[in-house]
Structures are given as structure tokens and as C-alpha cells.
Amino acid sequence: MIPAITFKNNGINFKEKAFKKTLTLLAILAVVILIAIFFTLLINSFPSLKALGAGFFYDKTWDPVADEYGALPFLVGTLLTSFLALIISTPFSIAVAIFLGEYYKKGIVAETFKNVIDLLAGIPSVIYGFWGLFVLVPVVRVIELKLNLPPYGVGIFTSSIILAIMILPFSVSLSRQVISMVPDNLKEAAYSLGATRFEVITKIIIPYTKSGLFAGLLLALGRALGETMAVTMLIGNTHSIPTGIFSPGNTMASVIANEFSEATGKIYTSALIEMALFLFVVATVINVIGKQIIKRFTI
Amino acid sequence: MINFRKLILPLLIVAFALASCGGNDSQKEGSNQASDVKSNGILGAGATFPYPFYSKVFDVYNKEKGIKVNYQSIGSGGGIKQLQNKTVDFGASDAPMSDEELSKSPAAIVHIPTCLGAVIITYNLPGDPVLKFTPEVLANIFFGKIKKWNDPNIVSLNPGVKLPDLAISIVHRSDGSGTTFIFSDYLSKVSPEWNTKPGKGKSLDWPVGLGAKGNEGVSGLLKQTPGSIGYVELVYALQNKMPAAQLKNKAGNFVAASLESSSAAANIDLPADMRVSLTNTDAANGYPICSFTYLLLYKDQKYDNRTEASAKATVDLVNYVIHDGQKYAQSLGYAPLPDAAVKKAEDILKSVTYGDKTSQITVFNNSIKNVAVSRK
Numbered sequence: 001m002i003p004a005i006t007f008k009n010n011g012i013n014f015k016e017k018a019f020k021k022t023l024t025l026l027a028i029l030a031v032v033i034l035i036a037i038f039f040t041l042l043i044n045s046f047p048s049l050k051a052l053g054a055g056f057f058y059d060k061t062w063d064p065v066a067d068e069y070g071a072l073p074f075l076v077g078t079l080l081t082s083f084l085a086l087i088i089s090t091p092f093s094i095a096v097a098i099f100l101g102e103y104y105k106k107g108i109v110a111e112t113f114k115n116v117i118d119l120l121a122g123i124p125s126v127i128y129g130f131w132g133l134f135v136l137v138p139v140v141r142v143i144e145l146k147l148n149l150p151p152y153g154v155g156i157f158t159s160s161i162i163l164a165i166m167i168l169p170f171s172v173s174l175s176r177q178v179i180s181m182v183p184d185n186l187k188e189a190a191y192s193l194g195a196t197r198f199e200v201i202t203k204i205i206i207p208y209t210k211s212g213l214f215a216g217l218l219l220a221l222g223r224a225l226g227e228t229m230a231v232t233m234l235i236g237n238t239h240s241i242p243t244g245i246f247s248p249g250n251t252m253a254s255v256i257a258n259e260f261s262e263a264t265g266k267i268y269t270s271a272l273i274e275m276a277l278f279l280f281v282v283a284t285v286i287n288v289i290g291k292q293i294i295k296r297f298t299i
Numbered sequence: 300m301i302n303f304r305k306l307i308l309p310l311l312i313v314a315f316a317l318a319s320c321g322g323n324d325s326q327k328e329g330s331n332q333a334s335d336v337k338s339n340g341i342l343g344a345g346a347t348f349p350y351p352f353y354s355k356v357f358d359v360y361n362k363e364k365g366i367k368v369n370y371q372s373i374g375s376g377g378g379i380k381q382l383q384n385k386t387v388d389f390g391a392s393d394a395p396m397s398d399e400e401l402s403k404s405p406a407a408i409v410h411i412p413t414c415l416g417a418v419i420i421t422y423n424l425p426g427d428p429v430l431k432f433t434p435e436v437l438a439n440i441f442f443g444k445i446k447k448w449n450d451p452n453i454v455s456l457n458p459g460v461k462l463p464d465l466a467i468s469i470v471h472r473s474d475g476s477g478t479t480f481i482f483s484d485y486l487s488k489v490s491p492e493w494n495t496k497p498g499k500g501k502s503l504d505w506p507v508g509l510g511a512k513g514n515e516g517v518s519g520l521l522k523q524t525p526g527s528i529g530y531v532e533l534v535y536a537l538q539n540k541m542p543a544a545q546l547k548n549k550a551g552n553f554v555a556a557s558l559e560s561s562s563a564a565a566n567i568d569l570p571a572d573m574r575v576s577l578t579n580t581d582a583a584n585g586y587p588i589c590s591f592t593y594l595l596l597y598k599d600q601k602y603d604n605r606t607e608a609s610a611k612a613t614v615d616l617v618n619y620v621i622h623d624g625q626k627y628a629q630s631l632g633y634a635p636l637p638d639a640a641v642k643k644a645e646d647i648l649k650s651v652t653y654g655d656k657t658s659q660i661t662v663f664n665n666s667i668k669n670v671a672v673s674r675k
Contacts (some may be wrong), residue, residue, distance in 0.1 A: 232479065237509065
């Protein structure tokens with residue numbers, strides 16, 4: 001009996017080890033791919049880094065015919081759409097998070113809401129684009145006519161609204177979690193002192209979860225920066241710096257999607273890749289900061 | 300934890316190696332793929348515009364000859380890049396390759412025209428009238444200098460058409476595209492000002508207007524914006540029954556865009572290498588915004604470890620496209636090559652060689668001649 005048991009143990013040990021090795025290998029592979037993407041972008045953007053230097057970030061002209069590549073209009077467009085989207089979506093995301101994290105934690109209502117909001121994240125972005133084009137654009141055009149602006153319909157404002165809807169589930173899911181993590185004894189203490197529910201939310205829950213809510217917004221921002229398809233369909237794709245929130249513009253992700261497949265010429269291709277590199281770095285930095293805040297919050 | 304720290308450096312090295320040697324790997328792979336015609340077929344990549352035409356012709360070719368053609372419509376730029384990397388047997392492009400692109404290619408490349416495309420000017424106006432434009436008026440509209448539809452310049456060209464007091468909004472392609480290239484090539488020829496800025500290219504720094512992705516994006520935005528004007532491919536306009544303007548050509552005639560008027564535009568003295576722009580040609584009945592679309596292949600088909608069989612198959616396929624394939628063009632909305640163009644294309648194809656073995660070149664030439672004679 002004894003030898004048989006040892007044999008069996010050896011078998012388990014072998015399986016354990018093989019399993020662990022496989023897991024480690026696959027995990028490492030994922031990291032390697034990420035780093036490889038970074039280096040691919042870096043190497044391929046050398047020609048543009050060399051030829052354009054810092055001018056890439058402050059030149060206003062993007063003219064492939066004349067071989068001039070200034071990404072400032074797209075930088076402005078990206079920041080404007082992303083932050084506007086964040087501003088539009090913040091009240092909604094915090095409201096929904098409080099609603100689900102405090103008022104309706106369980107039950108059919110809560111489940112339905114949670115699923116619907118998660119579903120928002122699962123809708124392909126081209127569908128958002130289509131919906132925006134057919135529903136939102138005519139509405140925005142009416143608003144623009146009332147405000148005596150050129151009735152483009154498409155533009156920074158339209159894409160920001162769509163982006164706001166698209167990033168909602170990302171900030172909601174994190175905010176809801178941190179709100180439901182507020183210790184019960186804190187809330188109960190406040191109630192016992194005679195605080196109303198409104199006071200508990202504004203004086204206890206929001207101050208307590210401040211950094212968590214902020215991290216949620218930050219992750220949502222990261223998502224907004226990189227969104228491509230829906231924005232391309234709604235932003236108007238002009239190469240000039242937007243003059244207001246109703247004017248058309250362009251974002252970095254959308255320029256890459258539009259122009260990369262037909263880009264010929266070393267500097268042109270390289271300039272687009274440099275833009276991708278920049279987007280990659282910004283998205284990484286935002287994600288790392290967001291994760292860091294969450295980590296500090298949960299510990 | 301310590302284990303993982305030790306891992307970081309090797310990880311970086313592996314990642315760096317992966318990133319830097321990607322290009323070479325794909326090259327080797329490609330040439331191996333191209334070597335066996337019977338099992339792998341012929342590989343091509345490039346322009347999206349002629350894709351429906353090519354896929355029909357290649358399908359028929361496969362049924363007749365038993366050789367599969369795998370064509371990826373990834374865009375002209377991608378097609379040129381893949382040909383330069385030698386990962387495909389042939390490339391395809393809407394615009395002829397520039398001298399710069401040709402000089403950067405590893406070997407001489409020939410252009411074989413396969414059919415013609417045209418770009419139409421379309422608009423969203425009440426009643427869908429057929430408008431007439433002169434080149435000057437068209438250029439000024441796209442410069443944003445003519446701002447209203449009832450501008451005297453447009454009205455005087457279109458007596459009898461009731462033009463509204465409506466702002467003109469321009470819609471152009473936002474994605475890099477051969478359509479934009481053809482249209483801007485035309486504007487550069489008719490307007491010296493356009494030629495200096497923004498010039499001609501697949502993506503431009505447009506003076507005014509909104510961008511939309513693809514023909515469908517442009518037509519979608521046009522449909523939604525009253526008073527808008529834009530340009531799309533003739534094929535797309537025919538399929539979707541969009542209104543199209545008549546343009547004044549170089550001979551002074553107002554010509555509507557059609558398959559016949561596109562083919563007619565190529566009835567000019569064509570250069571031997573066929574790298575020619577067909578916009579604003581001298582042809583009296585020609586529509587002024589037309590272009591050949593090309594298949595691209597290496598003049599010397601012996602490169603890397605490419606077999607003679609695949610070289611022959613590629614040339615035979617191209618020969619098929621410019622002869623038998625032409626009959627499928629019209630029904631799919633493409634303008635077939637005029638006879639003079641077929642003749643020139645044939646001459647170019649005959650100049651394609653396999654290495655410097657003269658005997659094999661004559662085999663090549665004979666086979667093409669025989670094929671050409673038997674099919675005529």
C-alpha cells in the first residue's frame with residue numbers, strides 16, 4: 001500500500017507542477033505581448049520622432065500632401081471630447097452608483113439595473129455610432145439651429161454625448177462597489193445621531209468613497225480617450241482645431257483609424273504610429289494612477 | 300517575488316526581439332506561401348474599389364482553371380506595401396505608384412490597368428435636380444468660396460433649375476482613399492490654386508467641410524444634411540441611385556458620369572507604362588473625373604524562391620482579367636478598358652520576365668500571344 005500512495009503523490013505533484021508552469025508561461029506571454037506592442041510602436045515611430053521632434057505636439061497643420069504632421073488639433077479634439085464626456089457622465093454615474101449601492105442593493109430592480117448598465121458596456125461601438133448618426137445628430141442639428149450656429153449635427157458635442165453613455169458602465173461598476181463597501185457602523189452611527197438619508201449620503205458616503213469614485217471616473221476617462229469607431233462616425237473629421245464644443249473636430253484614435261490603411265510614405269506612417277504610441281502611454285498612465293488609487297482605497 | 304524580479308530583464312529582451320524582428324518573419328513566410336500555386340493559389344492584396352469586379356473575375360477563373368485566387372481588399376496603400384515586402388503575388392492600386400514609391404521598391408514594378416472608375420459629384424437638394432458645373436465653380440465650391448446654392452455662378456450655369464437660398468456644406472472622405480486621390484487630382488489640374496494647397500493625395504488638409512468614412516459614410520451624411528455636396532464613386536452612386544452633376548470637360552462639353560463616358564475618357568494617347576492620370580483628358584465625350592485601377596506585379600518574376608509555375612500563373616491570371624474578365628465589368632458597375640488600353644496592357648504583360656533565361660521568356664510571350672489570339 002505504501003509504495004502505491006507515494007506513486008500517487010508523485011503523480012499529483014507532477015500534475016501540480018505542470019499546471020503551475022503552464023499558468024506561469026501563459027501569464028508571462030500576456031505581459032510579453034504588451035511590452036512587445038510598446039516596443040513595436042516605439043521603434044516604428046523613430047522616423048517621425050527624428051523628423052518632427054516636439055513640433056509634432058504643437059504644430060497645427062496635418063497635411064499629408066505637404067508632408068507636414070502636427071497633431072495638436074487631434075490632441076485638443078481628444079482631450080475636449082473625453083473631458084466633456086466625463087463631465088456629462090459624472091452626475092449620472094454617481095447617481096446610478098448611489099442608487100444601486102445604497103438604495104437598491106438587492107432585488108429585481110437592482111438586478112435589472114445592474115444588468116442593463118453592464119449591457120451598455122457590451123454594445124459594439126459601431127452601434128453607438130449608428131444610433132448617434134440617426135437619432136442624436138438630427139437633435140443636435142435642431143439645437144444648433146436654435147443657437148444660430150452652423151447646423152452640422154456632427155461634432156465635438158455629439159461625440160461627447162455618445163462617449164458619456166459609453167463610459168457610464170465603467171465608472172458605475174467601480175463606484176457602486178466602493179459605495180457598498182462603506183462600513184455599516186459608520187452609517188448606523190450617523191442615523192442614530194438623527195441624520196437623514198440625504199445627510200448620510202452627502203456627509204458620510206461621498207466623503208468616505210471620494211477617492212474610489214475618482215478612480216472610477218479616471219478609468220472611464222481612459223476608455224473615452226481611446227474610443228474610435230463611434231467617435232469617427234460623429235465627430236466630423238476635420239483637420240482644424242475645434243473652435244467650440246459644437247464645432248467639428250477629430251481625435252487621435254479616429255485619425256489613426258481613418259488614415260492608417262492608406263498611409264504611404266515613411267514619415268506619414270511613422271507619424272500615425274507616434275500618435276498611437278502617445279495614446280498608449282497616456283492610457284497606461286491613467287490606468288496605473290486609477291489602479292493605484294483603488295489599491296490605496298481598498299487597503 | 301524575487302523570481303519575478305529576475306524575470307524582468309529577459310522579458311524585456313524577448314519583447315524587444317519580438318517587436319523588432321516582426322517584419323523579417325512575415326517576408327519569409329510570404330515567399331514560401333507564394334511558391335506553391337496548385338495548393339495555395341495566387342495571393343493578391345490592395346484596392347477596395349475594384350473588389351467586387353475582381354472577386355467575380357477571380358471566381359470564374361478558379362472555376363475555369365482550377366487555380367484559387369485569394370484577394371484581400373485592404374486598400375491601395377496596403378497592397379503596395381505588401382507587394383514591396385513580397386508577401387503577395389500581385390498588388391492592386393487605384394492610383395499609379397509615384398516615382399518615389401517605385402524607387403523605394405526592391406525591383407521594377409509594372410502597372411496593368413484592369414478597368415476604369417469614376418467619381419461623381421452628388422448633392423442633397425430638393426427635387427434632386429441634375430446640375431451642371433464648370434471646373435472653376437466646382438473648385439470654388441470645395442474651397443468654400445461659393446457659399447450658397449443660389450450663388451449667381453451656379454444659377455447662370457443652370458437655367459431653369461430652381462436653386463434654394465441654402466448654405467452649401469461640403470462632405471469629403473475622412474479615410475485615406477483612392478476616390479479622394481482621383482477627385483483631388485482633377486481639382487489640381489483645373490485649379491492652379493488647388494494645386495498649391497491642398498494639392499492631390501489620398502488624404503488632404505481640406506479647406507472646409509466635414510469628413511465621413513467610406514462612400515457609405517459620405518452618402519449617409521449627405522442624406523442627413525440639406526444643402527450638402529460631396530463626391531462618391533460612380534459604382535456606389537449607380538447602386539444607390541444618387542443624383543449626379545454633369546461636368547464640363549476639357550473639350551467644353553457637359554458630360555454626365557456613366558460607364559460609357561468613363562471608358563471614353565481613356566480614348567487618348569496612352570503612355571507605354573500606363574501610369575497616367577485620366578482626369579480632365581482631351582477626349583471629347585469623356586467624363587473628366589476618371590481613373591484606371593491597376594494590378595501591380597514585379598517585372599522580373601524571379602525573386603526570392605518564387606517558382607516559375609507561380610510566376611506563370613500570376614501572369615496568366617492578369618492576362619485573363621484584361622481579356623475574358625472585361626465582360627463582367629459593365630454589369631457590376633465598372634467601365635471596361637477601351638481596346639487601345641487592352642493592347643497597351645498586353646504589351647506591358649509581355650515584357651514581364653522570369654529570370655534572365657531567354658528561352659523561358661519566349662515561352663512566356665508565346666503563351667500570352669496564343670492566349671490572346673485564341674480568345675479574340
